[in-house]
Each structure stands twice: as C-alpha cells, then as structure tokens.
Amino acid sequence: MSEYLTPKAREIKPSGIRKFFDLASGRKDIITLGVGEPDFVTPWHVREACVYSLEMGKTQYTSNAGMPELREEIGLYLHKNFDVAYDPGKEILVTVGGSEAIDLALRALITAGDEILIPEPCYISYSPITALSGGVPVGVETFAKDNFKLKAETLKAAITPRSKVLVLCYPSNPTGGTMTYEDWLPIAKIVEENDLIVISDEIYAELSYGSKHVSFASVPGMKDRTILVSGFSKAFAMTGWRMGYACGHEDLIGAMLKIHQFTVMCAPVMGQVAALEALRNGLEEKDRMVESYNQRRRLVVSGFREIGLECHEPQGAFYAFPSIKSTGLSSDEFATRLLNEHSVAAVPGDVFGLGGEGYLRCSYATSVNQLTEAIERMGNFVRKLKGE
Structure with missing residues (x-):
C-alpha cells in the first residue's frame, strides 16, 4: 500500500528518539534519561479543577482560538514575566500543545521552496514539519565552545534569497543553551535586514537558571516579526494535557487560526480549564519544580565531568549534552551499547542535526537516586571503553 503514499510521507524518517524508547520498552532494569518529560505529576489543584469542570458538565467546544479567560490570563502572564504584550482577542491562539502551534505557523508561512533556517542541534520536529509543508530546512550549526548560542556570523552565512523563516528554540532542547538580551541584538539586526519572520519556541522559558529568560519577541522591533510559541507541558508538568499557545501579529495568528479551526476545531476544553487553573494558582508549584531541576x-x-565526559553547563531546559568524543564511539554506538550493556537509555546527539554527533542528550527530569545510579553506570561504561 505504500505506493499510495506521497513521496514526502514515504521519505520522512521516524523519530530517532522513539527508536531508543522502543528498545528500552518493557525492560524494568532500564534507567531512562531520554524522555523530555517532567517526572512530577500535574499538581492536584490543577487536576481537581478539571475534574470539577467535568462534573459540572463542561464538555462543549470552546471558541476556536480558546477560552477568552485563558487567553486573557496567558496575555497577563507573558506581560508580567517576559515583558511582551499581546491582545488576547486577536493575537493569542490556544493550541493542542506547542507542537501544533509550530506546525500551524510553518504551514501558514511556507510557500513551496522557501528556506527555513534552523539552528542545530535542535528539537527533532522542526525539519520534518518544514519538509512536509513544502519548505527546505537549512541547518545553522551551533557549537559547544559558544555554549550552543546562535552566532550572528553563522546565521548570516546561511541566508540566501530564498530564506524566509528563522526557527528559534531557547532555552534549547537538546543542549540547554540560552540567549541573553545582548546575544539577541545582532540576531535581530540580521532578521530585520533580511526581512525574516521568526518562530520562537519558548516552551522552556520558565526553566532558566541563573538569569531570567529573554524572549526574542521582547527585543525592540521584533514583536511583529515573531510568532512566540509556548505552553504548559514542561514548566507546569502537563505534557499529557497537550496545551500550548501561539502569540503574534493578528495577521499571522489569524492565518494560523483558520488552519487550526479546520483541523482540530479547538483545544480540549478540559485541558484549557486545567491550564487556566495552573496560571492562576500554580506558580508556586512551578517555581518549586524549577528549583528541583536546578x-x-x-x-x-x-557527575559527567567526574567520569571523564566533557559537558558544557546548560543554563536552561532540563537536558545535559555531554560530549562522548573522547570514547572514540559515534553517538549512536555509544547510546546503543550504554543501553544494552549498562541499562541506561539516552538519546544520541546526531538525531538533533548539525553539531549533534559526538554528544548524548540526557534528561535530568528524573529522581536524584536514578540520576546518581545512571552516572555510576555510565562511569563504569566509560572506564570499560578506555580499557578496551
């Protein structure tokens, strides 16, 4: 039946992360550092708000753009915490997770052949979604020596007359890299000079350590050029609720809304109720979770440095990205043997694009006991490799 599929559907590769989840599935001895998911349960009062709304029969469609009160609360939250202001009635769209928001943004912006600039290593979905939308993903490599920051000279070198969109993800999945206001200024200049639109995935904004997250949309002149994407999955421990949002110029959000209403109609009402409760009364729990991740x-x-693996210090998200180059193994070889021989699951860096080979993504969104045991097992593996 594959002959009925489009070439794009046939050619797209399965998730490199999912491969290692499947290999570890069913093995109780495995310590998993691969899942980009909080180990916390959604706070009780958030779950309770959802349950109560169901008991009261709140099971209908909402506005396509999302509950007005939720959009209002999102607007207040972003203004207070990240110094960006949006009109809830025209510039905020509630989506089925941040992933839908990214998909909507790319589908609304891409004309076949447009080049989409993607700093890498990065979240694995950007390039496939770009290709499925008819665009051409163009990787822009970032480096450990720069703490995986996007550098202006590297971005400028990747731009061609077909460049249209720059996709950003800071704090970064998988590297934990962040950008300061000073880091953003030369990037913003290039964006303006080359008439680019920016999709800024800020799902890890709250998970910033040592300094406050700076939204690209808050840089002077960038708000109207930026579609800010975020959600509740990471900071509020709400991955399974699939609650996200996009904010931007009303023309951009309006186009995304049209696609959204013809595909999913609206985000689930029970998830929206939970998200509203999280914003109104869940900020203290959020802060406690962030401190635990820190x-x-x-x-x-x-721990990685002590066992002989170089590791830059991540300033955001909940991932470490240690280098395994000193072992002589490729990322895939290292991850496969680590899983099979020492029962630790992590994700090989090469699945995240340019600059990922020679690294390993390890999520520290799991218990201290599990992390300590995982590092001990990895230390045994590294010592074994050096003795081979």
Whole structure:
C-alpha cells in the first residue's frame, strides 16, 4: 500500500528518539534519561479543577482560538514575566500543545521552496514539519565552545534569497543553551535586514537558571516579526494535557487560526480549564519544580565531568549534552551499547542535526537516586571503553 503514499510521507524518517524508547520498552532494569518529560505529576489543584469542570458538565467546544479567560490570563502572564504584550482577542491562539502551534505557523508561512533556517542541534520536529509543508530546512550549526548560542556570523552565512523563516528554540532542547538580551541584538539586526519572520519556541522559558529568560519577541522591533510559541507541558508538568499557545501579529495568528479551526476545531476544553487553573494558582508549584531541576542540573554536570565526559553547563531546559568524543564511539554506538550493556537509555546527539554527533542528550527530569545510579553506570561504561 505504500505506493499510495506521497513521496514526502514515504521519505520522512521516524523519530530517532522513539527508536531508543522502543528498545528500552518493557525492560524494568532500564534507567531512562531520554524522555523530555517532567517526572512530577500535574499538581492536584490543577487536576481537581478539571475534574470539577467535568462534573459540572463542561464538555462543549470552546471558541476556536480558546477560552477568552485563558487567553486573557496567558496575555497577563507573558506581560508580567517576559515583558511582551499581546491582545488576547486577536493575537493569542490556544493550541493542542506547542507542537501544533509550530506546525500551524510553518504551514501558514511556507510557500513551496522557501528556506527555513534552523539552528542545530535542535528539537527533532522542526525539519520534518518544514519538509512536509513544502519548505527546505537549512541547518545553522551551533557549537559547544559558544555554549550552543546562535552566532550572528553563522546565521548570516546561511541566508540566501530564498530564506524566509528563522526557527528559534531557547532555552534549547537538546543542549540547554540560552540567549541573553545582548546575544539577541545582532540576531535581530540580521532578521530585520533580511526581512525574516521568526518562530520562537519558548516552551522552556520558565526553566532558566541563573538569569531570567529573554524572549526574542521582547527585543525592540521584533514583536511583529515573531510568532512566540509556548505552553504548559514542561514548566507546569502537563505534557499529557497537550496545551500550548501561539502569540503574534493578528495577521499571522489569524492565518494560523483558520488552519487550526479546520483541523482540530479547538483545544480540549478540559485541558484549557486545567491550564487556566495552573496560571492562576500554580506558580508556586512551578517555581518549586524549577528549583528541583536546578539542583539536578548541577548534579549531572559535575557527575559527567567526574567520569571523564566533557559537558558544557546548560543554563536552561532540563537536558545535559555531554560530549562522548573522547570514547572514540559515534553517538549512536555509544547510546546503543550504554543501553544494552549498562541499562541506561539516552538519546544520541546526531538525531538533533548539525553539531549533534559526538554528544548524548540526557534528561535530568528524573529522581536524584536514578540520576546518581545512571552516572555510576555510565562511569563504569566509560572506564570499560578506555580499557578496551
């Protein structure tokens, strides 16, 4: 039956992350550092708000753009915390996770053949979604020596007359890299000079350590050029609720809304109720979870360095990205043997694009005991490799 599929559907590769989940599936001895998901359960009062709304029979469609009160609360939250202001009635769209928001943005913007600039290593979905939408993904490599920041000279070198969109993800999945206001200024200049539109995936914005997250949309002149994407999955421990949002110029959001209403109609009402409760009454729990991630961050970085793996210090998200180049193995070989021989699942860096080979993505969104045991097992593996 594959002959009925479009060439794009046939050619797209399965998730490189999913491969390692499948290999580890059913094995109780496995310690998993591969899942980009909080180990916390959604706070009880958030779940309770959802349950109560169901008991009260709140099961109907909402506005296509999302509940007005939720959009209002999102607008207040972004203005207070990240210094960006949006009109809830025209510039905010509630989506089925941040992933839908990214998909909608790319589908609304891409004309066949447009080049989409994607700093890499990066979240694995950007390039496939770009290709499925008819665009051409163009990787822009970032480097450990720069703490995986996007550098202006590298971005400028990748631009051609067909460049249209720049996709950003800071704090970064998989590297944990972040960008400061000063880092953004030369990037913003290039964006303006080359008339680019920016999709800024800020799903890890709240998970910033040491300094406050700076939204690209807050840089002077960039708000109207930027579609800010975020959601509740990471900072609020709500991955399974699939609640995200996009904010931007009303013309851009309006186009995305049209696609959204013909594909999913609206985000699930029960998830919207939960998201509203999280914003109104869940900020203290969010802060406690972020502090816990910060403690684990310090543990894993020092642990990797102690066992002989170089590791830049991630300033955001909940991933460490240690280098395994000193072992002589490729990322895939290292991850496969680590799983099979020492029962630790992590994701090989090469699945995240340019600059990922020679690295391993390790999520520290798991318990301290599990992290400590995983580092010990990895240390045994590294010592074994050096003895081979």
